[in-house]
Structures are given as structure tokens and as C-alpha cells.
Amino acid sequence: MNDRLKALADAGVSIWLDDLSRERLTSGSLAELIQDKHVVGVTTNPTIFAKAISDADAYAEKISRLAAEGVSTDEAIRVITSDDVRDAADLFKPVYDDTEGQDGRVSIEVEPSLARDTEKTNRQAKELWEAVGRENVFVKIPATKEGLPAITATLAAGISVNVTLIFSLDRYKAVADAFLSGMEQAIENGHDVTKMASVASFFVSRVDTEVDKRLDAIGTDQAKALKGKAAIANARLAFEAYEEIFDTDRWREIETAGAKPQRPLWASTGTKDPSYSPTMYVDNLVTRGVVNTMPEATIKAVEEHSQFSGDTVRGQYDAARKVIADLERLGISYDEVVQVLEDEGVAKFDASWSELQDTVTAALKGAAQVTAPKVSTHNGDWSEVVDRLVSEKIASRIAAKDATIWGPEAESEASIRLGWVDLHETSRPLLAEIEALQADFRSEGLDRVVLSGMGGSSLAPEVITRTAGVELVVLDSTDPSVVARALAGDLSKTVIVVSSKSGGTVETDSHRRTFVKAFTDAGIDAASRVVVVTDPGSPFEKLSADEGYRKTFLADPNIGGRYSALTAFGLVPSGLAGADIAELLDQAAEAAPELQADSTDNPALWLAAVLAASAGRDKAIITAEGSDIVGFPDWAEQLIAESTGKNGTGVLPVAVEVGAPELRSEAADLTNALLAEKATSGVPTALTSGSLGGQFLLWEVATAVAGYLLGINPFDQPDVESAKKAARGLLDAQPEPEAAAFTEGSVEVRGSEGLLDGVDSLQGAVDALLGKLDEKGYLAVMAYLDSERDADLVSVRPALATRTGRPVTFGWGPRFLHSTGQYHKGGHPEGVFLQITGAHPTDVEIPDRPFTFGTLISAQAAGDANVLAERGRPVLRLHLTDPASGVQQFRALFGN
Numbered sequence: 001m002n003d004r005l006k007a008l009a010d011a012g013v014s015i016w017l018d019d020l021s022r023e024r025l026t027s028g029s030l031a032e033l034i035q036d037k038h039v040v041g042v043t044t045n046p047t048i049f050a051k052a053i054s055d056a057d058a059y060a061e062k063i064s065r066l067a068a069e070g071v072s073t074d075e076a077i078r079v080i081t082s083d084d085v086r087d088a089a090d091l092f093k094p095v096y097d098d099t100e101g102q103d104g105r106v107s108i109e110v111e112p113s114l115a116r117d118t119e120k121t122n123r124q125a126k127e128l129w130e131a132v133g134r135e136n137v138f139v140k141i142p143a144t145k146e147g148l149p150a151i152t153a154t155l156a157a158g159i160s161v162n163v164t165l166i167f168s169l170d171r172y173k174a175v176a177d178a179f180l181s182g183m184e185q186a187i188e189n190g191h192d193v194t195k196m197a198s199v200a201s202f203f204v205s206r207v208d209t210e211v212d213k214r215l216d217a218i219g220t221d222q223a224k225a226l227k228g229k230a231a232i233a234n235a236r237l238a239f240e241a242y243e244e245i246f247d248t249d250r251w252r253e254i255e256t257a258g259a260k261p262q263r264p265l266w267a268s269t270g271t272k273d274p275s276y277s278p279t280m281y282v283d284n285l286v287t288r289g290v291v292n293t294m295p296e297a298t299i300k301a302v303e304e305h306s307q308f309s310g311d312t313v314r315g316q317y318d319a320a321r322k323v324i325a326d327l328e329r330l331g332i333s334y335d336e337v338v339q340v341l342e343d344e345g346v347a348k349f350d351a352s353w354s355e356l357q358d359t360v361t362a363a364l365k366g367a368a369q370v371t372a373p374k375v376s377t378h379n380g381d382w383s384e385v386v387d388r389l390v391s392e393k394i395a396s397r398i399a400a401k402d403a404t405i406w407g408p409e410a411e412s413e414a415s416i417r418l419g420w421v422d423l424h425e426t427s428r429p430l431l432a433e434i435e436a437l438q439a440d441f442r443s444e445g446l447d448r449v450v451l452s453g454m455g456g457s458s459l460a461p462e463v464i465t466r467t468a469g470v471e472l473v474v475l476d477s478t479d480p481s482v483v484a485r486a487l488a489g490d491l492s493k494t495v496i497v498v499s500s501k502s503g504g505t506v507e508t509d510s511h512r513r514t515f516v517k518a519f520t521d522a523g524i525d526a527a528s529r530v531v532v533v534t535d536p537g538s539p540f541e542k543l544s545a546d547e548g549y550r551k552t553f554l555a556d557p558n559i560g561g562r563y564s565a566l567t568a569f570g571l572v573p574s575g576l577a578g579a580d581i582a583e584l585l586d587q588a589a590e591a592a593p594e595l596q597a598d599s600t601d602n603p604a605l606w607l608a609a610v611l612a613a614s615a616g617r618d619k620a621i622i623t624a625e626g627s628d629i630v631g632f633p634d635w636a637e638q639l640i641a642e643s644t645g646k647n648g649t650g651v652l653p654v655a656v657e658v659g660a661p662e663l664r665s666e667a668a669d670l671t672n673a674l675l676a677e678k679a680t681s682g683v684p685t686a687l688t689s690g691s692l693g694g695q696f697l698l699w700e701v702a703t704a705v706a707g708y709l710l711g712i713n714p715f716d717q718p719d720v721e722s723a724k725k726a727a728r729g730l731l732d733a734q735p736e737p738e739a740a741a742f743t744e745g746s747v748e749v750r751g752s753e754g755l756l757d758g759v760d761s762l763q764g765a766v767d768a769l770l771g772k773l774d775e776k777g778y779l780a781v782m783a784y785l786d787s788e789r790d791a792d793l794v795s796v797r798p799a800l801a802t803r804t805g806r807p808v809t810f811g812w813g814p815r816f817l818h819s820t821g822q823y824h825k826g827g828h829p830e831g832v833f834l835q836i837t838g839a840h841p842t843d844v845e846i847p848d849r850p851f852t853f854g855t856l857i858s859a860q861a862a863g864d865a866n867v868l869a870e871r872g873r874p875v876l877r878l879h880l881t882d883p884a885s886g887v888q889q890f891r892a893l894f895g896n
Contacts, residue, residue, distance in 0.1 A: 004302055004304075004306040005037055005303055005306075006038060007306075008286065008292075008306065008308075009040075011286050011287075011288065011311070012287065012288025012289055012290070013282075013286055013287070013288075013291070013292050014040050014041060014103050014263075014290070014291040014292070015041075015292060015294065015299065016041035016043055016103075016105075016291055016292070016293040016294070017030070017042050017043070017293070017294065017295075018042075018043050018267070018294055018295050019042070019048055019296060020042050020044045020048060020049075020052070020085070020106070021051075021052030022052065022058035023052065023058045025084065025087050025088060030042075030091060031091060034092070034095065037303070040092070040103035041092065041106065041291065042105075042106045043201075043293045044081070044084075044085065044107055045349070046353045047356070049080070050352070050355045050359040050360075053356075053359050053360060054363075059363070060367075062080060063076070063360075063363045063364060063366075063367050064367045073357050073360050074357070074678070076364055077356060077360050078128075078131060080360070081108055082108065082128070082131040085106050085108045085132050085134075085137060086137075088106045089134035090134070092104040092106060092136060096135075096136040100194075101194070101195055101197055102197065105137070105138050105162075105197065106134075106137055106138070107137070107139070107162045108128050108132060108137060108138070109139075109140040110128065110141055110142075111124060112346065112349030112350045112352065112659075113350055113658075115142040115144045115146065115346045115349065116146045117146060118146045118149045118150045121141055121150035122149075122150040122154055125141060125150065125154040125159060126157060129159045135160075138160050138161060138162035138197070139159055139162070140161075140162045140164045140201075141161055141162070141163055142163075142165040142346065142349065143166045143172075143174075143200075143342075144165070144342070144346065145174075147163075148174055148175065149178070151178040151182060152178045152181045152185065153182070154182065155178075155182025155185070155186055155196070155198065156182050156185035156189060157186075157191075158186055158189070159196075160196050161182075162265070163175050163178075163179070163198065164201040165342065165345045165346065166201060166202045166203065166238075167202075167203055167207065167234075167338040168334075168335070168338035169238060171342070172200060172202065172238050172241060172242075175200050175262075176200065176241070176242070176246075179262040180245075180250060183196070183254050183259050184254060187259075193259040194259070196259065197260050197263075198262040199265040200242075200262050200264055201265040201293075202234075202235055202238050202264055202265065202267065203267050203268040203341070204232070204234075204235050204268050204269050204281045205231055205268045205270060205272050205281055206268050206272075206344075207230050207231035207234050207337070207338075208228055208229075208230055208231040208272070208276075209272050209273075210340060211227075214332050215227050215330070217884075217885065217888070218330055218332075220330075226323065226326055226327060226330070228273070230337075232281070232284045233320035233323035233324055235266060236313050236316050236317060237324070239264055239287060239314075242261075242264050246262075261289075263289055263291055264289075264291070265290070265291040265293060266281065266282075266285050266291065266292045266293070267293055268281075269281035269285075269292055269298060278297075278298060278301035278305065279298070279301050279302050279307075282302050282306060283306055283312065286310075286311060286312045286313065287311045287314055288311070336892070343795075344795075347657075347659070347795070347798075350657075350659035351657075354658035361677075372590055372591055372594065372690055372691070373591050373594075373595070373603055373688060373689065373691070373697070373698040374688065374689045375603035375604075375606045375607045375686055375688050377609075377684075377685065377686050378685040378687065379679060379682050380684040382609035382613060383600075385609040385613040385709070386600055386605045386609055387600065389605045389608070389705065390598050390599060390602075393598045394605070394705055395595065395596055395598050395602050395604065395701070395705070396596060396597070396598045398418070398701060398705070399421050399422075399596035401421060403418065406707060406712070406714065406715075407713075409713065410713030410715070413713055414713065417558060417560050417715035419556040419557075419558035419559040419567075420556075420559045420560075422592075423556075423566035423585075423588065424566065424585045424586075424588035424589040424592055424697070427571060427585060430568055431575070431585075434571060434575035434581065437550075437551055437576065438578075441495055445492075446493055446495050448471075448489055448490060448494040448495070449472055449494075449495055449496075449573060450473040450475055450486055450495070450496045450497070450515070451472055451475060451496075451497045451499065452497065452498045452507070452508045452511035452515075453475075453497075453508060454476050454505055454507050454814075454818045455562060455642075455818030455819060456560075456561035456562040456563070456564045456569065456639075457499035457500070457508075457561055457564065457569045458475075458815070459476075459634055459638050460569070460570040460574075460635055461474065461569075461570055462474045462634075462635075463629065463630065463632055463635050463692070464565075464574040464584065465573075465577050466630035466631050467629050467630045467631075467692055468574070468578070470577045471577060471578075472573060472574070472577040473486055473489065477507075477786070477813075477814065477815060478507055478814055478856045478857040478860065479785060479786050479840075480840045480842060480843045480854050480857075481789055481840070481842070482786050483511070483514060483844045483853050485786075485788070487514065487515070491522050491524060492522070492524070494529065495550070495576070496511070496512070496515045496529060496530055497531045497532075497533060497573040498530060498531070498533070498540075499532075499533040499569050499572075500533075500534055501534060501538060501540075501555070501557075502539060502540060503532075503534055503539050503541075503543055506724070507814065507856075510846045510853065510856060512530065513849065514845075514846060514847065514853075516530065516847070527547055527550065528550050529550065530544075530547075531553070531572065531576070532549050532551070532552045533553045533555060533568045533569050533572050534555065535557040553572050555568040555569055561818070562638055562639045562642050562643065563639070565696045566584065566585065566693070566697075571584070583693070586693065587690075587691035587694045588693035588694060590694060591691075591693065591697050592697060595697055596701075603698060604698050604705060605705060607673065607686045607698065607699070607702035608702040608703070608705035608708075609709070610673065610685070610686040611640070611651050611671060611702065611703075612644070612651060612705075612706035612709040613709050614671050616668060616669060617668070617670060617684060618650070618651055618652060618828060619654060619670050620652070620653050620654065620670075620672070620673045621654050621660070621662045621670055621671070622637060622672075622673050623656050623657065623658060623663065623675070624658075624676070625658050625674060625676035625677075625680075629675060629692050629695060632675060632692075632695065633655035633656070633675075636653060636655070636673070636699050637654070637809075637819055637820060638818065638819035638820075639653075639699060639700065639703050640653040640706070641653050641819050641820040641822055641823040642717045642818070642819060643703045643714040644703070644706060644714060644823075644827070645820075645822050645827030646716070646822065646827065647712055647826065648826070648828060649710055649712060649828060650826070650827040651706060651710070652807070652809070652823055652827060652828070653673075653823075654809050655809070656797075657798065660797075660801065661798055661801040662807050662808075664680060664681050665681060665807075666682055666683060667805070667806070667807075670683045671683055671686070672684070672685040673685075673686045673688070674688070675688055675695070677689070717826075718826060719822050719824075719826035724817075725863075728859075729863070730859035730862055731855065731856065734859075738750055738862075740879070741759070741765075742760055743881075744761060744762040744889075745885070746880055746885045746886035746889055747762055747878050747880055747886050747890065748879040748880075748881060749765050749878060750878075751765065751769075751874075751875065751876050752865075752868075752869040752874055752875040755874055755876060762878075762893065763893055766893060768876070769833075769834060769874055770800075772832045772874040774830065776828075776830055777806055777830040777831060778808065778809065778830060778832075779800055779804060779806060779807075779809070779832055779833075780831050780832070780833045780834065781796065781800070781808060781810045781811070781834045781836070782816060782834065782836070783813060784835070784836065784837045784838070784857055784858075784860070784861040785812070785837070785880075785883060786838075786883070787812045789883070790838070790884075792888070792891060793887050793890070793891065795894075796890065796891055796894055800894065813857070813860065813861055813864070814857065814861075821864065824868060824873070825867060825871060829871070829872070829873070831873060832874045832876075833865075833868055833875045833876070834876050834878070835865050835875060835876070835877045835878070836878045836879075836890070837857075837858065837877070837878070837879045837880070839879070839880065839881050839883065840857075843855075878890065
């Protein structure tokens, strides 16, 4: 036995392991921790299970059986997690007996997506309890406001509960009250409360992560002195509240029935800051009657380094209060911090559940070898629409490249835009060329592939490579910091693929010029590192030949960019990065016969019907909840927006994160098109599944059919050029920036005509914009920033959707101009627009051009805003003079 771990246990701290897997159970690893390391319990979460399933073969047999049975992803997760938790509970049963039910507990979690749904949380808690069937199990329920009544109801049913995701003292007190109420009801209901227990999981290290970030932003000596103190102070004050709550007449009456107090559990006790002691959240939170759940690395650190003396919690309350007060004096609001942490915690738990779903979905699909696309429809009847499409032979006519389908006005364009229907055949000759070039590059030590492309030229390769798990640096921005980061990679190992149908696209031309100079400056033969993808006969083909670039791939000119996933535009960068592009074509080939058939079994017809023939519904919410295809909603968003958003009509695609507010909305103008296994609301819904190659073809056919149903040409994009033209005009003229209406903190505020009349605050400006949003409107957030540096900004999307009750699109500029930018100007005139730009402390020159990347992106943003304003769209423009602080300032408006 190790002295340090024994000392911790003797001090009254129950040591639990924050990890569980089949491998731990079968290898004896968990048994050894129980025997040798004083581990007396286990907590789990979806991320832990996702990692276990993806990293080991231990689940292969079970996955194969579940796949053969055809179970859903959620059912498979329940079987896998319940089996592991049940076996772990059996392993801990002697500990449970020896401690009279205090320890020896194993936790299983309700779906994080239910965190805001009391009834469903309570129902699933009972289902999990019954599925595991062991009395020494805890059901984990999040401590959201909606979770509180579920905690009470679950306890009242005689089920032991681990309350998770607690950050604030007020919420902890509410959790304790929910516990007391639940135990009172359990006694009234006749349950044996001596076998029941509960813990309140108080998250520790995340508090320091959030507070330290704010202290760093302040930067004073006083701020620096407070780093690493907030989390421990918060936990100590929670324990003070625990002592007060469980020293009341109410508790003593419950205790007489044999009930145990709800112990505080210190969670998230691994340090995030490497400068901190790895045991600081253990050594400073030692007191009798608590649990500390740790990853194995922290247990090992305690074993080797722990140093504490006696009780380090009791008697520290005044000092803890002083830390919180000192933070408040520096302007760091305790209430704001803990709310941010709860919101982020729910989002992270949602994301971890999505990760688990994706992992299990991939495993099931791999075991079953199912790749053909499937569509199921819910909450509506589209059979008449599909029957009409079948009778009019729309699918087979598309396969035959019949350009008359979309009417006389579209015929000319359609006649040169249908080459995509048989790419699974016509793209085959590319495979050998791509494979040979990749082999040459690898033999030369060139394994870093940068893609310069916009719209479909970047979105499809991004989905392909991310799904394949191979690295591709996608450069589809003109933000100087994004360009600088791409240039900062190891140029000695870099090749750049420049994708442009004509070569005249300003973004890709600027990227090409900049990389050629960077290669040359580094003493590298630039021409040998440039690969071109373009149309035959284009100016870019000639330029490539004149410059002697390494290789030029000619794509089928009869295909528009958004339908080009399986052309050279999608395959060349993906194949050079290492993705299996032959398999991609095989998948599309497998799907093609069904998608080309005039049959009511054609899944593309059903998807098109939901998207374009759901009466009064013109906004499609798209997400990938249970799919192993990464980033697909962004690709689909671009395909649908550019294809349908014109002539004042169309379908607005809204790509959202898992658990987004829109997925629960019952709004009368929404549909859902989900890569998922179950509908999330009562609105008309299409659920799609299948391989990536099959999904590409499915959605392309469905979008073309949707164009037919809407009476528009799905192959032109008449409004994309307007923003480009406006940007070119601004680049030529380079006028002085428009004066800000006012400035607040790091944010300069501007607005379209009349929008800011009488407004003098950032909050007021946002309110004024949202006030223009009607019951069928949507909000577009357009961020001309660095998507990596400023990634925190994405959190405002669900916050705005929650606040407005309306769909919210989010796009990084100028990328979105080649996607939803078409719909913004050509679709239903119902949008209000929030544009966010930033200053560029470090700019990047563009060789042989009279403007920099900073000037270019500023012109693109201003040009787009001007075009929207000219068309009567409300536009609020926020310019962040300091992007880092400006993003946080804006997020703070929504409690982020």
C-alpha cells in the first residue's frame, strides 16, 4: 500500500477513479487499483466511453452482435455502457458492503442532451437504473435548473443519484435542497433509504481555467497573485454550505430513517495549467466526508508527490471569501463566471455525447458494412409529391442529363452543369494520376498539403479529409492571421493545391502569389510545390503551364463548384493528403442506381420533398448527430443555399451544432434534415444515413430535385458576383473607413441606415437589430475573423438562437460568401445581419498587388455589407479593435 494514498484515505477522502472501460475490467487493471491504490468508486462520462470504444478491440465482438441485430446507435450505447457499469458495480460490491453503501459506487450518465428537459431526464434515469440492475449504481444527472426536479423525482423513486456539473454555491444549495426533498419523498414512498446515497459533484479546475483567463487579460500584479486560487476557494465555500445544510433539523429528521448525507464530490481535479502542481486540487481539498474522483494520472501524481497536512478545508472559509471578493473588486463577476461554466459544461457534455454517438455509429456501420444512403421521413406525408416525381421521371431524367427539367430559362445553364451525375465513373482516370503524384511527394518528404480554395473547392475536401482522419490545411480565408499561420508551417515539407475554375478568384490568386514568394524566399523551387486544379482552357491552365507548376489537373467544366465534390476539385487535395478517394467513388457508385431510379424507394426524392415541398417551411436545420461524417452540414449548407436561394425564394439551410436550440424548435417555417437516427422535434424531418460518397450524391440529386419543386434553376448563383464586384470597387478606390456611430470598449459600432437611431450602447445596438427580426425571419452572423483564434465566438450562435427563438446561421468570412452569401441576397428577404470584423495588428503583403490581405478582407466585408444594405437588409457592423478582448466582450452580452 502506498503511504500517500493511504494517508489521503485515512484523512476521510474517498478516492474514486474517473475512468472505465472494458479493457480495465478484463485486464485486471481496475481490480488492482481497488486492491493497491485505495480506489473505492468509479465515475464515467461519454468521452471516457468514446475513447475506450475507439481505442480498443475489446468491444469488437459486442459491436458485431449489435450491428447484426440492427440496433440503433442509442440502444447500442445503452447496452455497452450498462454492461460495463454493471460489471464494475459487481467488482466494487465488496467495497460497497464494507462501507455500508457509502462507497463502492459506479456512475452511469443520462444523455447530456436532456439537461434542459426534466421529464425526459427523470424517465431515462429510471430506465438506466433498471438496465444496470445493481443497487450500488449512481445515475448521473446534471445540476441545471431543469435537472433539479428530476433529481428530486429520481431520488423519490429510490434511485441513488450523482448530481454533476455544479459550479456555483447557489446551485449547490439548490441541489442540496432537491436532495433533501427527494429523500423525504423516498421515505414517504416506502423506499429503504439505508441503501440509497448521493454525491454532489462540484467541478473544480474549470473554475481556475475561466478565472485565470480573465486575470491574464487584466495583467496587473494583483491579478496575477490571484491565479490558481478561485477554484479551491469556491470548493471550500461549497463545503461550508454543506456543513450548514446538514446541520439542520430538516436533515436530522431524514437521517433518523437511516439516510446518508449527500457528500460533496470534487470533480475535474486534474490540473489544466502545467505550471500548477498536479495534486493541487487534491492536497488543498482534504477533509473528512468528501469524494475526490481523479483520472489515473492524478492518482499516480498523488502517489508520488502529494503533500498535505491535516484538514485543508475547514477553517479556510474566511480566506476563501476574501479570494472571491478580491476577484469581484478586479471586475471578475463570480455569478458571470459560474454561469459561463455551466453553459459551457452542458455544451461540452453534449459534444462528448455526440462524440460517443459518432464513435458507436462508426463501429456499427463498420461491422455491418452498410454504405448505401437511406432516408426516413417523419412528421409529414410527402407521398403525393414523391409519386408525382416518379411519374414525371425526374430522377432518371437527371441521370440522363436532361437540361429541360428546370424550364426554358434554366436550360442553357443546366446543359453545361450536369456532369456531376456520373462522376463515380468519369473521375476514375484521376485516381492513378493522384496516387502517382502523392507517391512522388512522399518520396521527396513532402507530406504537408495546403489547399487554397473557396466554396465547394474547399468544403468538400475538408469533409473528406476530416472524415478520413488525415491532415489537410484548408486555406479559405483572407484574414491575415489565418494566412500567416498557413505560411508558418514547415515549408520544406509543404505543397499547395490551388483550386479555381478560372484562376481569377481573388482569394486563391492572392494565396498563390503569397506562397510562391514564401517558397522562393526560403530557397525552394516554388514551381515544384504548386499543384493547380482548374477547368480546361481557363486562364489558370495557361498560367500554370507558363510558370511550370508541378502538375495541373483539369476538372470537368460541366460541373459547378458546389457539385464538384467527386471531381478533381474534391479528389486531388484529398488524395494527396492521404484519404482513400477510390473508396469514395465506390461508395457513390453503389448509391447511384437507387438515386437514379424512378421509384418511390429513391431516397433523394424523399429528401427533396421534405426540403422543398413542406408547405410554408423554407428553413432547413442541418446537423450530424449520429454520423461519423465530419463537417458535412457545412458542405450541405453551401450546396443548398447557392442552389436554391434566388429569385426571392429558396431553402435557407442552417448548419448547427449537436443539441442546438433549433433542433427542439416547433416553429412553423422549419424542417430538419439530419444525419441522425431519430427526430428531435415535431417538425417535418428527413433522417439520412450512409457512406460519405453516397451522401454526397444523395444530397446533390435531392438539391437538383428541390430546384425543380421550387421552380428555380439550381445551377446558377446570380447574386454571388454582387459582393465580389463591390469588394473590387472598394479595393480600387480604397476609401477612408466609415466613421463609427460609437465605440464601446473594444467594439466600434456601425449600422445600416436608421438602424442605430437613438442607440448609444452595444447591447442597444444588438437589441435594435434583433428588433427587426420578424416571426419568419432569420439572423445571419458573419464573422470576418480567424476561425481558429476567435473560435469562442461560435458560442454566440446558440445563445442568439435561444434568445430570439429563430434560426441563426453562422459563417466565417469570406468563406460564407460562396455559400449562404447567395441566399442572403437572392433568397427570401427575411434576414437580419450581424457582421463582425477585426483589426489586423500584423498584416500580410500580397506580392504584385496594391493591397494587403488585411485590406482585402476589409473590402470584402464592407462590400458585402453595402450590397445587403442596398437591398434593404438590416445590417449591424461590429469592428473589434482588439479581436481577443472584443470577442469576449461580445460573448459577455449573452452570458458566454
